[in-house]
Amino acid sequence: MSAVAEAVAEGKLPGRVWMYADYHCNLACTYCLTESAPKAPRRVIGRERMLEIAGEAAELGFTDLGVTGGEPFLLRWLPEALAEMSERLPVLVLTNGTLFTRRRLAELAPLVQRDVAMQISLDRPDPDDNDEMRGPENFRKVVDAVPKLVDKGIKVRIATTVESIEDAELDRLCALHRELGVPDEDHIVRPIVRRGRALDHDLGVVAHQVDVPAELTVTVDGAFWSPFGPTVHDGVVDTDLLITRTTRPLSTAANAMLRLTGELPEGDDVALNIR
Amino acid sequence: MATVRLLDAEQAPLLARPFYAKGDPGPIVASLAQVPELLETAMPFISTALGPSAISWRDKELVIVRTSAVLECSYCVATHTAVALDAGLSHQEVRALRGEEDIASAFRDPRELALLAWVGELAGGRGSVPAAVRDGLHAHWEDHEVVELTVVVGATMLLNRLATGLELPVSAGTERRLAAEGLR
Numbered sequence: 497m498s499a500v501a502e503a504v505a506e507g508k509l510p511g512r513v514w515m516y517a518d519y520h521c522n523l524a525c526t527y528c529l530t531e532s533a534p535k536a537p538r539r540v541i542g543r544e545r546m547l548e549i550a551g552e553a554a555e556l557g558f559t560d561l562g563v564t565g566g567e568p569f570l571l572r573w574l575p576e577a578l579a580e581m582s583e584r585l586p587v588l589v590l591t592n593g594t595l596f597t598r599r600r601l602a603e604l605a606p607l608v609q610r611d612v613a614m615q616i617s618l619d620r621p622d623p624d625d626n627d628e629m630r631g632p633e634n635f636r637k638v639v640d641a642v643p644k645l646v647d648k649g650i651k652v653r654i655a656t657t658v659e660s661i662e663d664a665e666l667d668r669l670c671a672l673h674r675e676l677g678v679p680d681e682d683h684i685v686r687p688i689v690r691r692g693r694a695l696d697h698d699l700g701v702v703a704h705q706v707d708v709p710a711e712l713t714v715t716v717d718g719a720f721w722s723p724f725g726p727t728v729h730d731g732v733v734d735t736d737l738l739i740t741r742t743t744r745p746l747s748t749a750a751n752a753m754l755r756l757t758g759e760l761p762e763g764d765d766v767a768l769n770i771r
Numbered sequence: 772m773a774t775v776r777l778l779d780a781e782q783a784p785l786l787a788r789p790f791y792a793k794g795d796p797g798p799i800v801a802s803l804a805q806v807p808e809l810l811e812t813a814m815p816f817i818s819t820a821l822g823p824s825a826i827s828w829r830d831k832e833l834v835i836v837r838t839s840a841v842l843e844c845s846y847c848v849a850t851h852t853a854v855a856l857d858a859g860l861s862h863q864e865v866r867a868l869r870g871e872e873d874i875a876s877a878f879r880d881p882r883e884l885a886l887l888a889w890v891g892e893l894a895g896g897r898g899s900v901p902a903a904v905r906d907g908l909h910a911h912w913e914d915h916e917v918v919e920l921t922v923v924v925g926a927t928m929l930l931n932r933l934a935t936g937l938e939l940p941v942s943a944g945t946e947r948r949l950a951a952e953g954l955r
Contacts, residue, residue: 705785721785732776738784740808752808756785 500750501557509757511559512588513746514713514723515541515549517574518566523592526629527657527699529692531728532566539566539716543577549714550581552746562711564590564723569600579606586611590655593617594634596641604648613651615684616642619658621668639676646677653682659699661685691727691734705737710757712750718742719749721756774938777801786811798846798939799930820926826919828858833883834890834923836860836868841895844931849941849955853948865954882911886920893924 503509519539521532530536550561561581568574569591581587593616596604616638620626623635645652654673661669666685673683688700689708701707708722715726717733718741725737739756742748778784778801780791786807790796799817803810821831832855839847848869855865867877868887878884885907892900899905908917933939949955 735778735782735784735805738807739786741806742808748808752786 498557499754503754503757504557504559509754510709510711512562512711513549513553513558513560514562514564514711515546516565516713516715516726517541517546517563517568517571519728520570521565521567521592522570522594523567523631523634525631525693526697527688527694529689529694529724529727530566531693531731536566540571541714541716543573546577547580548744549746550584554584556747556750558712559585561585561587562590562723563587567592567595569595572603575604575606578612579610582610582612586613588613588615588653590615592630592634593641594637596644601644601648604645604650608649613653614645615653615655617657618654618669618673619656621665621672639672642676642678651682652678653684654678656683656685657688658685659688689724691724692729695729710753712753714743714746714749719753721753772938773798773802773940775802775805778804790814797942799933802933802937802939817926817930820922824919826916826923829860830883830886831923832858832860833868833886834920835927836865837887837890838894838924838927839931840869841891842928842931842935844935846934846939846941847927847931849945849949852954853945856952862952862954885911890924893921894928
C-alpha cells in the first residue's frame with residue numbers, strides 16, 4: 497500500500513485531489529474566492545493535464561477527484577474529459593449551473609451513467625436574495641437546470657454558501673432542493689471564506705491552514721493545501737497555502753502534503769464546517 | 772526593487788514558513804519562497820556551504836567577498852562587506868577584496884594570497900584554472916579544504932547570479948552600516 501493510500505485509509509489525509517480547471521467565469525459573485533469573472537485571466541490547466549492528474553492520483557492511492565474553477569463548464573471539452581477521468585476515480589465537479597441551455601445539456605451526454613456528480617451553487621430560496629451576490633438570473637437558471645440534470649441521470653448536489661441563514665429560510669431552501677430532485681444528504685451548507693473577493697466585501701470567516709481540509713489541489717500555479725488555497729486577491733494568486741510549484745510528478749506535491757499533515761495540530765475545519 | 776514579488780510572512784508558502792519564524796528572512800529567502808520545494812532544499816545547502824565549518828569565518832568571507840566582486844554582484848558585495856567586517860577583516864582588506872585596492876598590498880599571508888589568486892581564476896575565468904594558480908592553492912590547503920572552498924565559490928556564484936538576476940535590494944540596515952563605515 498502506498499504512503500498516500502495508507503494515510504487515506506487511516507483518515508489522516510482526505511482522499512480527494514482537486515484541480516482548478518480554469519479561473520474565468522460567466523459570473524462575478526461578490527464572495528468569489530478567486531476573483532473569477534468573464535474577463536479574469538483564464539489559467540486553464542488543460543484537458544491532457546487533467547487526465548494525467550487523474551491517472552497519477554489513482555496510482556498514488558487517492559480515492560476521489562474534484563474539479564473546480566472559475567466555471568469549469570466554460571471549457572467545451574470538459575464533459576468528455578470528466579467522463580474519461582471517471583474511469584480512474586469518481587469525480588465531483590463544481591459548477592454555477594447557469595450554462596446548461598438545451599444545447600449544453602445535450603453536450604453532457606458523455607456524463608450519463610458515469611461516476612460524475614455535479615455540485616451546483618444555490619444560496620437562497622428567493623431569486624432576489626440569491627441573485628444579490630451571484631448576479632441576475634442566477635436563481636432562475638439554476639432552478640431550471642437542476643431537474644433537467646437529474647432527469648438525465650446526473651447526480652446533483654446543492655451547495656449553499658452563506659454568511660448566515662435563518663432556520664425558516666433554510667427550511668424553504670431545503671424544500672426547494674427536494675422539489676428539484678436533490679435529497680437532503682446531497683445538500684451542504686458552508687460559510688463564506690474570507691479570501692479573494694470576499695475580503696473586499698468584508699464577508700466570511702477567516703480560515704487558516706488548520707481550518708480548511710487538507711485536500712491536495714492542483715492548479716496551473718502549483719499544488720496547494722486545499723481548494724481554498726489558490727485564491728486570488730487584487731489579481732495576484734495567494735501563496736500562503738501553496739505547497740509546491742512542482743505538480744508533475746504529482747508525488748512531489750503529495751509527499752510534501754503528507755509531511756505537512758503529519759505536523760498539523762487539530763484545527764477548526766469541522767467546527768467551521770468548511771467543506 | 773526586485774524584479775519578482777518577495778513573499779512576506781503573510782504570503783509565505785507552507786514549506787517556507789519555518790524560514791520566517793525569526794522575522795524577515797531577507798530577500799534571498801523571500802524570493803526563493805516563490806518555489807518552496809527549491810527553498811527548502813537550497814537553504815540548508817547554502818547554510819552548510821557558507822556557514823560555520825572547518826574553514827574559518829575569515830577565510831570564507833575572503834572567498835565570498837572576492838567572488839562577489841569578480842562577478843560584480845552589488846547585493847552580495849554590500850551584504851558580505853558588513854559580514855566580513857564582523858569576521859574581523861580590516862577596511863583595507865575589504866576594499867582590496869572589492870577590487871578598490873591592490874590585493875598584494877592588503878594581504879601578506881602566502882596562504883591567503885594563494886587562495887585569492889585561485890578564487891579570481893575560478894570565479895572569473897573560463898575553463899581550467901592555470902596550473903601555477905592551482906598548484907599554489909594545493910601547496911597551502913588540504914584536499915578537504917580545497918573541496919569546501921570550491922563549493923563556497925560555487926554557492927556564492929549561485930547567489931551572485933540570483934541576486935543580480937532578480938535585482939534583490941540591499942537592506943536599509945546594511946546600507947546604513949556601510950555608510951557609517953565609509954564603505955558604500
